Amino acid sequence: MRGPVVVLGDTLLDRDVEGLVNRLCPDSPVPVLDETSSVDRPGGAGLAAVFAAAQGAEVALVTAVADDAGGARLGTLLAAAGVRLYALPLAGATPEKVRLRVRGRVLLRHDRGGAAGVPGQPSDAVLRLIADASAVLVSDYGRGVAGHPALRAALAATRAPVVWDPHPRGPAAVPGVHLATPNEPEARDLAKTPPGGSRLAAASRSAQALRRRWQARAVAVTLGGDGALLCHAGSTPLVVPAPPAEGDTCGAGDRFASTATLALARGALVSEAVQEAVAQASAYVAGGGVAAALPAPVRAVAPAVVTGGGDRIGAGAAGEVVARVRAAGGTVVATGGCFDLLHAGHVATLQAARQLGDCLVVCLNSDASVAGLKGPERPVVPQGDRGRLLAALGCVDAVLIFDEPTPEAALSWLRPDIWVKGGDYASGGGAETLPESEILARWGGHTVVVPYLDGRSTTDMIAAARAGRGSGGWPAASVDPAEAVAQTVVRSTAKGAR
Numbered sequence: 001m002r003g004p005v006v007v008l009g010d011t012l013l014d015r016d017v018e019g020l021v022n023r024l025c026p027d028s029p030v031p032v033l034d035e036t037s038s039v040d041r042p043g044g045a046g047l048a049a050v051f052a053a054a055q056g057a058e059v060a061l062v063t064a065v066a067d068d069a070g071g072a073r074l075g076t077l078l079a080a081a082g083v084r085l086y087a088l089p090l091a092g093a094t095p096e097k098v099r100l101r102v103r104g105r106v107l108l109r110h111d112r113g114g115a116a117g118v119p120g121q122p123s124d125a126v127l128r129l130i131a132d133a134s135a136v137l138v139s140d141y142g143r144g145v146a147g148h149p150a151l152r153a154a155l156a157a158t159r160a161p162v163v164w165d166p167h168p169r170g171p172a173a174v175p176g177v178h179l180a181t182p183n184e185p186e187a188r189d190l191a192k193t194p195p196g197g198s199r200l201a202a203a204s205r206s207a208q209a210l211r212r213r214w215q216a217r218a219v220a221v222t223l224g225g226d227g228a229l230l231c232h233a234g235s236t237p238l239v240v241p242a243p244p245a246e247g248d249t250c251g252a253g254d255r256f257a258s259t260a261t262l263a264l265a266r267g268a269l270v271s272e273a274v275q276e277a278v279a280q281a282s283a284y285v286a287g288g289g290v291a292a293a294l295p296a297p298v299r300a301v302a303p304a305v306v307t308g309g310g311d312r313i314g315a316g317a318a319g320e321v322v323a324r325v326r327a328a329g330g331t332v333v334a335t336g337g338c339f340d341l342l343h344a345g346h347v348a349t350l351q352a353a354r355q356l357g358d359c360l361v362v363c364l365n366s367d368a369s370v371a372g373l374k375g376p377e378r379p380v381v382p383q384g385d386r387g388r389l390l391a392a393l394g395c396v397d398a399v400l401i402f403d404e405p406t407p408e409a410a411l412s413w414l415r416p417d418i419w420v421k422g423g424d425y426a427s428g429g430g431a432e433t434l435p436e437s438e439i440l441a442r443w444g445g446h447t448v449v450v451p452y453l454d455g456r457s458t459t460d461m462i463a464a465a466r467a468g469r470g471s472g473g474w475p476a477a478s479v480d481p482a483e484a485v486a487q488t489v490v491r492s493t494a495k496g497a498r
């Protein structure tokens with residue numbers, strides 16, 4: 001493969017809520033679901049990208065993400081799956097699909113998020129990504145990404161094989177795609193196939209009509225448990241039967257399309273790609289569907305961190321600030337760190353960062369993240385208090401707490417114009433050497449370094465407090481170390497707040 005596999009399309013946040021039904025609602029004859037567990041996962045194009053990454057491919061996802069808590073959750077889940085997110089701005093809310101399930105069967109599906117928003121413009125990095133891809137899967141869920149003119153132009157120009165998984169509410173495939181993969185109802189609807197004849201004959205007519213209309217090299221109509229029908233060069237279709245499989249079919253179409261895309265990226269023939277896709281989709285259903293196929297790192301992602309401390313903390317607060325600044329044409333600035341003991345050096349960095357734009361969002365490592373980076377004795381100050389101290393500073397507009405070792409997921413969702421680091425990084429070769437620089441380049445952002453006050457160190461502060469040193473403004477040895485730390489936090493905060 002010469003480049004990553006690119007998945008392009010609409011991503012939703014899916015949530016499966018499992019529970020038990022033992023009674024009816026007293027004020028209405030409907031079942032009452034007692035929730036026992038729930039799992040969040042990327043849906044739509046996001047699920048196809050997760051499946052491709054789980055098979056060992058380097059995967060980049062081009063999708064639209066809203067400035068809300070749902071968008072932040074998607075960023076975290078995709079990062080856990082190893083998917084690089086190239087996010088387009090999305091007006092409105094993140095679409096969500098909530099499935100209420102009892103003993104593995106869906107009782108009710110609740111959709112929320114409203115009408116589709118308008119995706120923003122792709123960056124130059126996104127257009128280069130499509131041009132250099134080893135294969136592209138367009139996973140259209142009818143919410144606008146596949147119809148974006150700039151993206152369609154890039155898809156038409158790429159030399160990579162393109163697989164188009166269509167949606168009845170979406171646009172036509174770009175001319176010349178290698179393979180289109182509608183399911184049976186979609187093919188019939190898109191081709192306006194009149195009723196009559198056998199099932200295979202109707203599927204063949206639909207496939208041939210779409211192949212001619214879209215100038216596609218091949219169209220594979222998926223037939224559920226009966227496999228797929230492939231129409232390509234010549235008038236005789238290829239029928240690929242499926243092994244017997246029963247189970248939850250949610251996501252089987254995404255598994256089929258992602259498998260076919262990976263096969264084409266490896267140089268397989270279209271017929272070989274379809275046969276492999278049928279086999280993988282059937283095994284997916286037989287193996288328990290999405291509940292079993294979801295990679296362990298995605299299943300292990302904890303629910304979003306919920307903290308108190310006011311309306312400036314959390315994904316919702318950060319999203320509101322960022323959306324407001326972007327709508328006004330302003331500049332979004334972000335920085336990050338543990339901020340275990342807030343001191344004058346931190347405050348100087350935060351104040352300098354705020355001066356670079358119209359808002360400052362601080363990405364704060366959670367307690368679990370700090371412990372993983374610095375050891376089990378850290379942090380000294382819990383995340384709730386750290387978040388409140390930061391939010392109290394006049395130079396901080398919002399605080400976003402994240403659990404991962406790095407802020408990649410948070411950055412991919414926030415998409416700040418400027419990411420600020422404090423310290424002597426410039427002496428090591430410049431800001432372009434920072435790991436965040438590659439992430440910021442996905443949407444045309446920039447990474448900068450601001451001066452850091454010498455002699456300020458959280459580690460030294462903790463060591464001094466525990467040793468009971470009385471010099472340099474520290475408490476005397478008779479003061480309890482925990483109280484010394486608390487006094488230090490208060491002093492540092494008072495110096496820096498405005």
